[in-house]
Amino acid sequence: MDAINWIVNLCYYLLSAFVAFVLIRNIFKSKKAQEIILYSVMLIPFILRVIHIK
């Protein structure tokens, strides 16, 4: 159980990192100010997860 849990945990963090990457990419691709703000706010919890803060 410990090993399976570790694998799922790792996948979860990889997924969080991937979503954070997609959001950052969209921030730089988007031409709309509202979208840039939206993606930036959405980025916060993903970054905090990836760096193991929250």
Add this chain to the structure above:
Amino acid sequence: MSDKSLKTFRIAVLLIVAVIMVVTGLDFYNHRNYRETVVKGPAVVSVKKLSDYYAPMKGSVNDTNVYILDSGIPGGTGLIIGGTHPEEPSANLGAEIIMENAKLDSGKLIVVLRANKSASMVTRPGDAYPMYYEIPTNWGVKKYRMGDRWSSPLDSWPDPEVYVNYPSGQLLAYMDVRNFNRTWPGRTDGLITEKTSYAFIELIKKEKVDIFIDFHEAELEYPVISTIVAHQDAADIAAMSSMMLTATEFKIGMEFSPPSLHGLSHREVGDHSDAVSLLFETPEPFLDRVRGKTDVRLLLEGRDEFVMKAGEAGLLYEKIDENGWPIATRVARQVATTQMVLDTWSDFNPDKEIRMVNLPSYSELKDNGVGKYLKDPSSVSKEDLYYE
């Protein structure tokens, strides 16, 4: 917006977001890394780690301090744990007052202040839990981490769909795989909370613990309150202690640990070791669902008009009035109940006495407050300081 101004806008937004992230992140980081300083008490002969009893705990977040108090006179061995549920502050405070003040006339006592340290390093922001609370003392204020009921998801994630307690096979709520009072007796290949329970069972076996006590608090809406929950092997001690305390100090009941309710310390420690197990519950209005403003004042003073209203409607299992349930009263109940239970144990088992002295009485602690009995870390040498 031109490309140039869009670029400036992006940088400005990302900078603002970075500041928000650092500010909020630092709050969480500081809470998780805050250490409470405690002073080694007069009877403490050594301080071990939980990993001394189960090596795989070494380096883990729950490799907690284990304080050994020894009279040097043969007798029984007791184990007291606080901090099973760190959202119940009278538990760790009661254990700390015992560790910092108690002397032993006979026997040995083992005290753990933060049994599930991981759960003390996370709060419940969604329920507006404060991150810290402070206890005023004669030498200043002492700051504590406010915790949660469950181990931090940073240490144990993901939860299963349904938690299956080992070895009973009983199905429990998914998050209870992180609830230190649902994971007993634990297992070696489980998650951190299950491993912690296993480590404590190893401690109990290796130290040949005779009597085990687990401190808790409960909401007034919950029927198991102001009581001693006892494994059937501890029923005589619990019943006598309950009668004596009710006659002399304060009303406290006694309940049997249900044989088919698994994962709880009062059941599994008694079933899986030679120790008799008991669990104490004091009232904590902060935990009531019907409470009003959730803040440090409610946590420490235990006064709430909405909980009182529920009491007037007959919806509670414990009385509450405008005086509330202050932390001093709740800690006093934990300490006085421990004193009575150990005295009763010693009377019933003269060959395994654990005689604890030098603790404030119920009325002294209630009237003088908790802070009076917390030791000043600046008054002792560094060798006598430990960090929780």
